[in-house]
Amino acid sequence: MSIAIKGVIFDLDGLLLDTEILYMQIDQSIVNDYSKTPSTISATLRKKYVSTTPQHSMRVLIDEFDLPLSVEKAVEIRVERLEKVFPMCKEMPGARKLVEHLFKNKIPIAIATGSSRRSMELKLQKHQWITDCIRENIVCSDDVKTHKPDPGIFLFAASRLDIDPRHCLIFEDSINGIKAGINAGMHTIHIPSGEDQRDSSLNSTELLNSIEDFLPEKYSLLPYNNN
Numbered sequence: 078m079s080i081a082i083k084g085v086i087f088d089l090d091g092l093l094l095d096t097e098i099l100y101m102q103i104d105q106s107i108v109n110d111y112s113k114t115p116s117t118i119s120a121t122l123r124k125k126y127v128s129t130t131p132q133h134s135m136r137v138l139i140d141e142f143d144l145p146l147s148v149e150k151a152v153e154i155r156v157e158r159l160e161k162v163f164p165m166c167k168e169m170p171g172a173r174k175l176v177e178h179l180f181k182n183k184i185p186i187a188i189a190t191g192s193s194r195r196s197m198e199l200k201l202q203k204h205q206w207i208t209d210c211i212r213e214n215i216v217c218s219d220d221v222k223t224h225k226p227d228p229g230i231f232l233f234a235a236s237r238l239d240i241d242p243r244h245c246l247i248f249e250d251s252i253n254g255i256k257a258g259i260n261a262g263m264h265t266i267h268i269p270s271g272e273d274q275r276d277s278s279l280n281s282t283e284l285l286n287s288i289e290d291f292l293p294e295k296y297s298l299l300p301y302n303n304n
Contacts, residue, residue, distance in 0.1 A: 080264055080282075082296040084240035085179055086231060089190035091250035091270030092288075093172045093207065094200055096163070097127075103158045104138060107151065112142045120271065127274065128191060128225055128251035131155060156196075163199035171289035173206050174301070180210035182299050187214035187234040189247075194219045214238060225253040228261035235261070246296055248288070250274060255281050266291065 091097040101118070108116055122141060126134040135151035138144060144151065179186050188207070190197055194217040201207055208215075216234045223229040235242045247258035250270035258265040259280060267281040268288060277284070285291060294300040 080296050082246045082298055083244040084185040084238045085246045086187045086189050086234045088249045088254050089188050092248055093169055094166045095169050096166045097270045099162050099166060103155060107154060108142050111144045111146055116142050128253040130224055160199055164202045166200050171287055175288055176210050178301055185238040185240060186211055187238055189216045189230045189234040191218050191224060193217060226256035228257050231257055231261040252276050255279050
């Protein structure tokens, strides 16, 4: 494989930071508190709303479990609970090593996350290494009008880096994120955050189990041992 990559764009949740478990726990807590019968959110159900808008996510849960909540109220409860746990999120294995490697080798990098800016800032409270390396090139849902799988957020991030989308490499954990990267005409590395986000039919450039498995030299980037 010989691909000349000039810029790298990362998703945040489930890719750089291990936040997916937090979303799962909070969503389950809402179901536990408001469902009339004991119920568990299945992987199949999660696949219907992961990496979509908060409104869509809560609509899916309300409809599935007949929760006595409006979408607006459910979103409000979810946000309140999530904001309490976001600062506790941990980095994903290999994430810091790769981001700092790219930064040291002067490869332009950005984040394109479906999170709001407030949520993103809470998640980064204990992860200064991300803001040190990526700085102002963090694009949030507040910055665009569309959501993945629409390519808008990735195209906006590429414009921030001033790099042709064809020379950008996307790291994503979600199916919708990979579709967005492909729709943007970018190279895509799919690292599923769970079995519900694994889809072998997606035409990603590469499918990995972990960021730790990524080899920069396959994409004309300097190898780790260059540092």
